[in-house]
Every structure is written in C-alpha cells, then in structure tokens.
Amino acid sequence: MPKVFYTERDIEDMVKRGILSLELNDSVVLTDLAYEKANKLGMRLVQEKPYTPPAAPVRPYITQQSPSQLIAKTPFVVPPQPPQTIIHDVQPVIPPQPDGMALHQRIRDAVIARLGNQVDANLLDVIITRVLKNTGVK
Numbered sequence: 001m002p003k004v005f006y007t008e009r010d011i012e013d014m015v016k017r018g019i020l021s022l023e024l025n026d027s028v029v030l031t032d033l034a035y036e037k038a039n040k041l042g043m044r045l046v047q048e049k050p051y052t053p054p055a056a057p058v059r060p061y062i063t064q065q066s067p068s069q070l071i072a073k074t075p076f077v078v079p080p081q082p083p084q085t086i087i088h089d090v091q092p093v094i095p096p097q098p099d100g101m102a103l104h105q106r107i108r109d110a111v112i113a114r115l116g117n118q119v120d121a122n123l124l125d126v127i128i129t130r131v132l133k134n135t136g137v138k
Helices: 008-016 032-041 067-073 100-118 121-134
Strands: 004-006 021-024 028-030 044-047
Touching (some): 028 032, 100 121
Parallel strands (some): 021 044
C-alpha cells in the first residue's frame, strides 16, 4: 500500500478547506513541519496506536510561545569567574619594527613573486610608499 506524505503546506490547505482532523496510520506520514503546523493550527490528529512525533526538536520560532515564556524556561546562570590578579607596572612588549626601506623592499618582493610581470613596478612602489606613510612607517 503506498504511503501518503503531508507537508506543512498540505496541512495549511486542509485547515483552509475546513478539514480539522486527520487520521494517522501506517500509510500516512507527516513531515516535521507538518506535525508542528497541525498542532499550531489546532488540527486533531487521530491515530489507532500512539503516535510518536518526529525526532526533530520543536522549533520555538514556529510554535506559539512568546519570548517571555522562552525566557522563563531558560534560567540565566553566570559561570563562576576565577579570581582576578592585578599586575602593576607591566609595560607592553612591542616587537621591533623593520625600517621603512627594508619593509618596502620585502613587500615589493612578495608582490612581484606572487604576481610576476602582471604589475607595474613603478605603480607598485607608489602604492607601497603611500600605505607605509599612512600607517606611520617611515
């Protein structure tokens, strides 16, 4: 015997036509969203044996729970914080900066290695100089 599959859209259409109950048996299959939509719209699901709902979790954005109900069910717990140790007189470690000419040459070599003859060397020098000047490297 072939199975009949009902989707969320099928359930909506049935309710619009006035069908407010659906008999579930081995040949009738509801998708997860169809099951939730049927419950949401108040459709009565009639079954011979106990029906187990789909294994997917109930999506709170589909069911008719207000945000306050969701907040009430989810307790807010602040995780314990380790004790803070205050350290005084510590200077940040700043790595040594290469001088502007060396950095300029390293960038130029890397770009030419990557792009080869696709780049104009004079334009590349102008761009690197501007970028280094804007970042404060002399």
